[in-house]
Amino acid sequence: MSAPAVPHSSYGPVGVLLSRVERVRKSGRGYTARCPAHEDRSASLSIAEGNDGRALVKCFAGCEVLAVVRALGLEVADLFPQRVADATPEGRTAAREAWRQSGWAAALGVLAREASIVVIAARAVADGQPLGPDDHARLLVAVERIEGAREVLA
Ligand SMILES: [Zn+2]
Structure with missing residues (x-):
């Protein structure tokens, strides 16, 4: 009953994603699932396969x-298909x-x-406006995301 409705033929980036998310349902040309990045009571995540095989x-x-x-x-990188044809060292590097x-x-x-x-928060603080609890929470999310992005760029 609770087994995800993943077709047997699923492979590649979309298959990898579908194997890791919960509450997978077929929806149109793709799937919906529980988003793992927030407290998701509905299935907010949409997963589909792009024309080039990448996962959207x-x-x-x-x-x-x-x-x-x-x-x-x-x-x-896991959202992109690995091309078996590019198994040469040059292909792998590219x-x-x-x-x-x-x-x-x-x-x-x-x-x-x-x-x-x-920047918006910094301007508010510079103008002497105190940050509300929501603004403060959002600012912490921003800091977390910036640090995540910095890891990728480092
Ligand atoms: Zn989410």
Whole structure:
């Protein structure tokens, strides 16, 4: 009954994701599942396969892709298919570089967004406006995400 409805033929990045998330349901051309990055009572996570075989991940509650893959013990690179045809050392190096850059792109996106939140908070503090508990909590989330992004970029 509770076995996830993962088709037997699933493999590649989408298959890896589906094997790690809970409450998987087929939905349209993809799947929905419980988001591992927040307290998810509904199934907020959407998982689908892109045309190039990469896994497309979206949390409708707003979690960053980086936070979702990390919560699953994966890296952004794991969202991309490994090409068996590129098993030469040169191919592997090129693939590794492409994965690294996609991780950078995701991390830079996180940095840009979270930095703007820190800037808003800093301006408020500079203007003598105290931060409310919600603002304070959001600021801590921003700091956590920035540190996560820094790990990827380091
Ligand atoms: Zn989420």
